Amino acid sequence: MDQTPPSNAYGRYCVPAGLATRxxxxxxxxxxxxxxxxxxxxxxxxxxxxxIHAGTFFGDFLPGVAAALAPGARLWAFEPNPGSYACAVETLRLNALENVTLTNVGLSNVEETLHFRTHDAEGAPLGGLSHVTEAPGPGVTAVQAAMLDFAIPRDRQVSILQLDVEGHEKRALKGAYHLIHRCRPILILENHGNESWIQRTFRGLGYRVCGRLHGNFVYATEDLDL
Incomplete structure (x- = not known):
């Protein structure tokens, strides 16, 4: 007998095995x-x-965000961990989400192959803590990296760019240089409070920290109510 998938107020989810404590x-x-x-x-x-939602994990943000988008708008989701990506694909299916494009890649400032740690030294899955590392080895897999400047069509207007990429934020943002200049989206960045780096990198756009949501820093070019 099939087990009923877990759910909350936004939808139903495929959760990865072995990560119940995350x-x-x-x-x-x-x-x-x-x-x-x-x-x-x-x-x-x-x-x-x-x-744009990067670091999708098993898709816990997908139903809630996708349901709030305007007609014709799209949620662009990116998840490099193959196991997490497979769960996110199933989460999309469980919720019949048709306005989401989910891609099994990481984000960077060049199109390259990344060493991506998905398991710890004991072989336990890292799930949402999976991250880019310097060298191959046990628990590390090769994943493709994309640049948002090329992954998102140039005729799309992006309102929000949210990154949960475990320390890879600077390279991911550099790969979105032209997109950010074109759209000036709100930036939601996990544990990346380096306002001076944002202002130097995107000089003249007027980005500043507007507040925090959980562990995320919110940057915008105009005042926002959080």
Whole structure:
């Protein structure tokens, strides 16, 4: 008999095996929403445009954000971990989401192959803590990296760019240099509070920290209510 997938107020989810103690998985298994303030903010500020969501994990953000997009708008989701990506694909199916483009790549400032750690030294899956590393080895797999400047069609207007890429934010942002200049989206960056780097890299756009949502820093070119 098939097991009923866990759910919360936004939808149903395929959760990865062996990761029940991870915060996002634990929340969904309990029928709760992980990072509810972040999802609510993204839903409220999509403003008719597309949303980019990188570090999709098993897709816990997908139903809530996708449901709030305007007609014709799209959620562009990126997840490099093959196991997490497979769960996110199933989450899309469980919720019949048709306005989401999910891609099994990491983000960087060049199109390259990355060494990506998916398991720890004991072989346990890292799930959402998977990250880019310097060298191959046990628990490390090769994944493709894409640049947002090429991954997102140039005729799309992006309202929000949200990154949860475990320390790879600077390279991912550099790969979105032209997109950010064209669209000036709200930036939601996990644990990346280097405002001076953002201002130097995207000089003249006026980005500044507007506040925090859970562990995320929110940058915008105009004042926002968080």
């Amino acid at each position: 915060p996002a998985v634990r929340a969904v298994l309990a029928g709760l929403i992980y990072e509810p303030q972040t999802i609510a903010f993204m839903r409220a500020h999509a403003a008719g445009g597309d949303v």
